[in-house]
Amino acid sequence: MPAVPTVVTAPAVRRPDAATGGDDPAGLRDVVVAWFDEHARDLPWRAPDRTPWGVLVSEVMLQQTPVVRVAPAWHAWMTRWPTPADLAAASTADVLRAWDRLGYPRRALRLQDCARAVVERHGGQVPDDEAALLALPGVGSYTAAAVRAFAFGRRSVVLDTNVRRVLARAAAGTALPAPAQTVAEVRRAEAFVPDDDAAAARWAAASMELGALVCTARAPRCDACPVRDGCAWRAAGYPGDEHAARRRTQAWAGTDRQVRGRVMALLRDALGPVPQHAVDAVWPDAGQRERCVEALVADGLAVRTPGAGDDHPATYRLPH
DNA sequence: AAACCGGGGAG
DNA sequence: CTCCCAGGTTT
Numbered sequence: 001m002p003a004v005p006t007v008v009t010a011p012a013v014r015r016p017d018a019a020t021g022g023d024d025p026a027g028l029r030d031v032v033v034a035w036f037d038e039h040a041r042d043l044p045w046r047a048p049d050r051t052p053w054g055v056l057v058s059e060v061m062l063q064q065t066p067v068v069r070v071a072p073a074w075h076a077w078m079t080r081w082p083t084p085a086d087l088a089a090a091s092t093a094d095v096l097r098a099w100d101r102l103g104y105p106r107r108a109l110r111l112q113d114c115a116r117a118v119v120e121r122h123g124g125q126v127p128d129d130e131a132a133l134l135a136l137p138g139v140g141s142y143t144a145a146a147v148r149a150f151a152f153g154r155r156s157v158v159l160d161t162n163v164r165r166v167l168a169r170a171a172a173g174t175a176l177p178a179p180a181q182t183v184a185e186v187r188r189a190e191a192f193v194p195d196d197d198a199a200a201a202r203w204a205a206a207s208m209e210l211g212a213l214v215c216t217a218r219a220p221r222c223d224a225c226p227v228r229d230g231c232a233w234r235a236a237g238y239p240g241d242e243h244a245a246r247r248r249t250q251a252w253a254g255t256d257r258q259v260r261g262r263v264m265a266l267l268r269d270a271l272g273p274v275p276q277h278a279v280d281a282v283w284p285d286a287g288q289r290e291r292c293v294e295a296l297v298a299d300g301l302a303v304r305t306p307g308a309g310d311d312h313p314a315t316y317r318l319p320h
Numbered sequence: 321a322a323a324c325c326g327g328g329g330a331g
Numbered sequence: 332c333t334c335c336c337a338g339g340t341t342t
Contacts, residue, residue, distance in 0.1 A: 104339095139339085
């Protein structure tokens, strides 16, 4: 077996007796938390002066964007709109421009909707109740659990892609978790969460950090891993990814997402309304382009102003 | 359950 | 080049 494994796509050979690390949640927890105490990154949303709203903003930004790209954007964002009330009152066009190229701009719209909901439903204070958090726009099971843990120090089951991978390997002995989250997986994750609020919050941060820094997807750094000796995946001889055949790679070139991104970039960078011919220039396939522009309008990310004759074409802009 | 939604950087 | 990333919403 390799000292530092690479996740291969070959079929896995399963060993029924391999789960030597999965039977000791408390032991695994302790070494991960101890490792975290020494290796935690000094992220801005972990600073002592953080606010619940700042944590929520960071979680929404991090939903599909890596830490290194979120950090500077988060700082600028929180400086400009420190509270939910500030963001609720902002121009949506400014919000979308500040979101810049973080990706999935609908997240920016939902974040502003979330700010408005926090103001209207909760007096401008982020709730610590799970049901109230889940009811906020853009907040799903992961983000609700993360806000409870990282903003309020409350117990919750934080199960993101990193934690899923750590538990899949250390506890279940598989190379990677299933493509979609399973009920059994949530139950297993629950077994690892300490009863105590503070300990649960620390485990959440520590397990995520281990997945982000050591137990990475492609080339895990097992030689630097604190749970190496208790890892079921390592004990089983690093079997390959049993779900490899069912994982589909998301295409990018030529997709609607690329077209939408180009149109949004055009509208973001424009100083005023963008004439139809400028929009037409960003993508050659008229059918796909028009469909994407319609979708952006329907999503509330773009606004069309009808034209008036050949000399006055329709124009597009960001929503106010 | 599955489709849809951005963009950049690592390998 | 391919693959990855602190998910949520909609159908």
